[in-house]
Amino acid sequence: MKKDWYKKELLLKNTQQRNGADNNRKDVMKIQSWLCLFNIWNPNSATATGIDGDFGPATERAVQNFQKIQGLQQNGIVDQVVFDTLSVNLKNAFETPLQSNDLRSLVVEAAENHVNNHPFELDIKGQSNSGPWVRSYMDGNDGNPWFWCMGFVQAVVDQAASSIGKNFKDLMPLTYSCDTVGTTGLQKGILSRHQQIRQDLSLVQPGDIFLTQKSKFDWTHTGIITQVFGEVIETIEGNTNFQGSRNGIAVMKRTRNLMRSKIDVFSIAPLI
Template identity: 35%
Template structure:
């Protein structure tokens, strides 16, 4: 894990074993346990209080994973709880000749496979904190954080610098792309002045509210006629920009702008 090229401090904070946790304890360590239990569908309150309900959920989780049933969180149990996050950080490596855009798509699909979701409220939980460098809460929409994190992960694995700095803000992503000459106005795609196959294997899409205001972002790929496929965070099956998960969707090309991702 330590040798992997992109394992940022926010991810280490979420995945590093904090020491044994048991019934009767309170605090952030307990809350993290409750969040991960809920992620694995052993749902209980995320109140930071290791009471009887949390104790039973831990036992149920240990039993399901073939771990000695104690009701306490030891290193083995902790690592099983956080395995989805460690997997998303370590299970994808670029093959020789992989372009940056192809690599981004591979990493984004790995995130999708592990199904990151909000836990404990709007824009909250370990996945949100990882994408947003420890931040969470109602005001912390995380779609741009997801895009930035995956780009950082993918470019780091290739030993290359990102073409744009990245941001938690859709507007900032757009401005960075314009400064680097990577911004593609949606009208160029709609009128076919730029064809889908002229874009790389993946790109960034931006939902445009006004010519200077973008409200949601994610990765696009496989464009065809008036539609393209996406991998995006902070959304859901209804396409909300205030959703709760990473998912794959199909979107049309209306009111979108794009950012090229150079190979």
């Protein structure tokens, strides 16, 4: 895989604990981030705590609450074994072996695997688009400016293509920009415009990439098409929400109407 920053998010430099001599601010923030993410999925867990890099009594208690739920020793100390349990969803999303045989099915399977592991952004020190999931999709970048929908799409396509020995960069350049991918699609003749699609729905297939068009050469959001039901598509999208925002909070599965939105479609056929 080309997009492998996620591996850094799975490791601690040293064991971290309250007032520990080997405490590292970045590692403590990783731990606090995963504690907050766990609380999003388990709101009664009382693992949410401030993400400030300070392993104090509140973080210690949050760790103990997590350890209790997981059946681990409740010592408030985070070594690599405890951190592996905290960050297991990220590992599962990126490293669960894919079972499908063709690229389209592999792309859909990979996208499904990610959404099932609950990728979610955090707000850290006033910066949205932050946290381990965002950095994994955006090659270490996070914070307000880093809209991560294309980073998510490319991570999924990279994962699927790599599983069968193909390079996703033969299809598109490594980028975080919807405009770059849209322009690449036009140059290669593999981007179907929404006007064409409305006349021929067969242009849209699972595994393809949708781009919402703001103007002729300006696209603002993207995601993976997982199923097609006539004029309705099911999608899996990063950095979205229940309203379909292009700057939301999570990876989510949605439905979209091809007849009501300006949705262009980038075909992955050249990589097949």
